[in-house]
Amino acid sequence: MNNKIYFTPGPSELYPTVPAHLATAMANKIGSISHRSQQFKDIYAHAVNGLLQLLQLPANWDILFVASANEVWERAIQNNVERESFHLVNGSFSKRFYEISQELGRKATKWEIPFGQGFTLAEVEVPEKTELVALVQNETSSGASMPAADINQFREKVDSEALIYVDAVSSAPYPEFDFNQIDSTYFSVQKGFGLPAGLGIWLVNDRCVAKAEKLKSKGNSIGSYHSIPALLSKARAYQNPETPNVLAIYLLGKVVEEMNHHGVATIRQETEAKAKVIYGYLAESQNFDIAVAEPAHRSQTTVIANTKVSSAEVIKKLAPFDMVIGSGYGNYKDTQIRIANFPAHSLAQIQALVYKLRELFG
Amino acid sequence: MNNKIYFTPGPSELYPTVPAHLATAMANKIGSISHRSQQFKDIYAHAVNGLLQLLQLPANWDILFVASANEVWERAIQNNVERESFHLVNGSFSKRFYEISQELGRKATKWEIPFGQGFTLAEVEVPEKTELVALVQNETSSGASMPAADINQFREKVDSEALIYVDAVSSAPYPEFDFNQIDSTYFSVQKGFGLPAGLGIWLVNDRCVAKAEKLKSKGNSIGSYHSIPALLSKARAYQNPETPNVLAIYLLGKVVEEMNHHGVATIRQETEAKAKVIYGYLAESQNFDIAVAEPAHRSQTTVIANTKVSSAEVIKKLAPFDMVIGSGYGNYKDTQIRIANFPAHSLAQIQALVYKLRELFG
Known part of the structure; x- marks a missing residue:
């Protein structure tokens, strides 16, 4: 013990009720049910609807389940950046997103300040052709945070085409975003949601979806089973393209339900x-x-x-x-x-x- | 109930002991431990060493943990195919691997026979420039299977540079491969290993590693956090680049230990x-x-x-x-x-x- x-x-x-929910999941054999069954779709819908309520997402947003926040970084670049991304860097995780863009062959530029410092947004100069701006609401490595109020105003500084991505990996559901002023945010469940690791949550609005579809229609490769269109076509039927981490989606729904009660x-x-x-x-x-x-x-x-x-x-x-x-x-x-x-x-x-x-x- | x-x-x-192992994991708070801690490394090593024993892998093989078999398909193409892959197709899953290669911009060719039929390997003609040959030991959609003895002889038919990949998603640990005659095999844990979904197991030999490193050194993008070199650098220290599905790795180690006893x-x-x-x-x-x-x-x-x-x-x-x-x-x-x-x-x-x-x- x-x-x-x-x-x-x-x-x-872990969120204090997780062991009890896992025991219930085992008693109900949730680990054995088909990922195409109505029983699974209900579990998926429960988690998604709970998150919609908790985060108060507008109707033009979708929730996608991937394996980790690392995966979100890679999928974001594949689906939403043809040439160029821009990253506010002030710690190890914001820097890693920047590096991943480069590893995927994009031109990544950064606005870097020392570890442990926060950004004065008035000073940040966003390059004109940037397709994706990577903000980090909470830099887990340094504890430097960007107030949600600053993030909600950032759109004024960027080209109308640019998508604003916000890393809330270790802060969600705390920051109160204006979802009309950002385009994507993401987090992993083993931080603020108190769950075992193995699930990344990627929230995207219709602008992210449209950009992915535009790149695809131009013949660019945007990945395969976890491209935004592939994820979305299944997500809207409360499923994933692959067999996902069913137990984690079940637990997420249960914990978010309790958070909503609270x-x-x-x-x-x-x-x-x-x-x-x-x-x-x-x-x-x-x-x-x-x-x-x-x-x-x-x-x-x-x-x-x-x-x-x-x-x-x-x-x-x-x-x-x-x-x-x-x-x-x-x-x-x-x-x-x-x-x-x-x-x-x-x-x-x-x-x-x-x-x-x-x-x-x- | x-x-x-x-x-x-x-x-x-599920393997009958899984609920008990999950209860023990909760009592020991395995869902809360750091993915960089010695405690986690021991859990990871236990799972890997158990698989090495169960499958009797030679020393030039490594075991990599990803999120699903779908992910293996994508990573395999990214890391091991610069231009061209070749797929034996006789059902929905072998066809999907072929499609993923195309979606990632490669030239994929196939040797297709009707759903439900197995291959007569003597008839199969492998194109000369193929970098990866995708065999499916067990086509989950149709129940058509390729005897391990046939797979173990397939090397004779292919160019010396080609890597032989074998889908054992829904058959491992049953097929008895000669690991000197194939280069990679993979499976997901929710089939033969009786575990909840959310973990893909990718076995690669040194030829797969060398090919990934060669593509990388040529400046090709082979992905980011889950490229073979990125996975391997952490796997050899009993970790993953990202926070993985820790509970699944724990359960895998426990079930494989029991399989080895059996x-x-x-x-x-x-x-x-x-x-x-x-x-x-x-x-x-x-x-x-x-x-x-x-x-x-x-x-x-x-x-x-x-x-x-x-x-x-x-x-x-x-x-x-x-x-x-x-x-x-x-x-x-x-x-x-x-x-x-x-x-x-x-x-x-x-x-x-x-x-x-x-x-x-x-």
């Missing part, structure tokens, strides 16, 4: 209240400093701190108390810690973590 | 013994006929029969007895039935199904 609470930035603590507004308020507890402690701690200088750019869902004691030492000292936090990412592995603040984490758990950190490290 | 036994060709009956030779013998029970009944049935005429080409793992009563009626009449079989595929939906014979299906279950079919339909 493992009694640890995982405050790691993903995979992270209410997304409440989830957002609670996220901010819990983040305030963590940042409040970090600001006065003897050992930790808030990593992101500008308060408006501090992530509400993945809180990063510089640490005087090595991250390994912090993690080790928390272990006897069944609390797990993340080390820093990449070059910051030793000198930073990362604390996830997802809907699965209760205020009481966050308070207990902060209490213990204060006791151990001042 | 669902007490049905699924004889469907995948998703199918012994692959025993599994193969039992598969043949169970198939004999089904085919024996079909041969003398009043309502059913074996769909594949040539005995040597009859699948041992997905048995297909023509039915006089519609497949819907057969499925409906079995339902009160908690037995589920598959309808025919595509155009054969009404006129054929499909019965899976995987390691998760016991001889007693197969006997009970045959007994009931005889009682209901003669």
Whole structure:
């Protein structure tokens, strides 16, 4: 038996009802049903309709299920970029999307600022011919965040043809996007949705669909079984082209149903209240400093701190108390810690973590 | 509570221990652990080492984890075909691989025979410049199978540069390949391994790796996070580039461990013994006929029969007895039935199904 609470930035603590839902899924043999059956379509529809309600998506949006956020990066470039993409880069994940565009033979340009800093959008110059602008609402590696209000205004800065993609991998469902002002967002389920890994959620509007169809009609290859048109033709019949991760779609529907009962507004308020507890402690701690200088750019869902004691030492000292936090990412592995603040984490758990950190490290 | 036994060709009956392993995974919080942790690497290594033992892979082979067999088709073309692939087509799935090659802009050619027939390999003429030959050991749509002995001799017919790919999606671990005579094989876990869907297993030898690296060094795009080199660099450290379906890899390791205890030779013998029970009944049935005429080409793992009563009626009449079989595929939906014979299906279950079919339909 493992009694640890995982405050790691993903995979992270599971939503508390997940083990019970998995047991029900096994009792009902969900792992054996056909991915073309009405029973599966109902499961798929339940997950999609729950997400539509939770995120309040307009009618011109569709929800596509792929395997990971990494896959979304690749499919986005294949389907929506013929020549050129543009990336705001301030950490490892925003940089990886930029690299993937290059690996797929596109011209990728970037607007790069140092790790841990947020963007002043007024300064960003978007190249004229950009077909896709990659924004990162929450840079999981550094904890630098872009306020949803800034993202909702970004359209003014770009050419009318450009598609605005927003990485919400480790922040959804927290950020409140104006879905009329962006064209795509995506996330993976093992972060804010508190599920086991193995499913990526890709939200696209009709402009993304039209661009994919335009590239296809020109004879460009936009992939095969997971092109936007291929995904969409099945998604609208509540299926996937391939046999998907059925159990994950089942669990997603169950957890999103519970989130909807709770209410997304409440989830957002609670996220901010819990983040305030963590940042409040970090600001006065003897050992930790808030990593992101500008308060408006501090992530509400993945809180990063510089640490005087090595991250390994912090993690080790928390272990006897069944609390797990993340080390820093990449070059910051030793000198930073990362604390996830997802809907699965209760205020009481966050308070207990902060209490213990204060006791151990001042 | 669902007490049905699924004889469907995948998703199918889960290996009987899967619910217990999932409960253990939840108790140990496997869904929350980091995909870069030693704990995860041990889980990954356990699954890989189990497969190495089960399939008796030589040292020049690697095991890669992707999301589905559909993904293997796409990655295979991206990584191993610059211009031209060649496909033996005798059903819906072998045809789909051929189409995917075309969708990715390659010249795909095919050697096509009617649905439900098997290949006489002596007749097949392989084009000279083919870089990849796609064989299908078991055509899930039609139940036509290619004996492993034929596959093991196929190398003689092809150019020395060509890579031989073998679809064992719905037959592994049954077919006994000579891994020195083929270059890649692949399967998904929701068929012969009795697991929930959401993981594709791609086995490649060093020739596949070398070809991918050659294309990359020439400046060809071979994909991004799931190119062979990208997968391999992480696989050899027991990880994936992205956060993979951790639970599925955990379950795979557990089920393969049990298969190894049972012994692959025993599994193969039992598969043949169970198939004999089904085919024996079909041969003398009043309502059913074996769909594949040539005995040597009859699948041992997905048995297909023509039915006089519609497949819907057969499925409906079995339902009160908690037995589920598959309808025919595509155009054969009404006129054929499909019965899976995987390691998760016991001889007693197969006997009970045959007994009931005889009682209901003669």
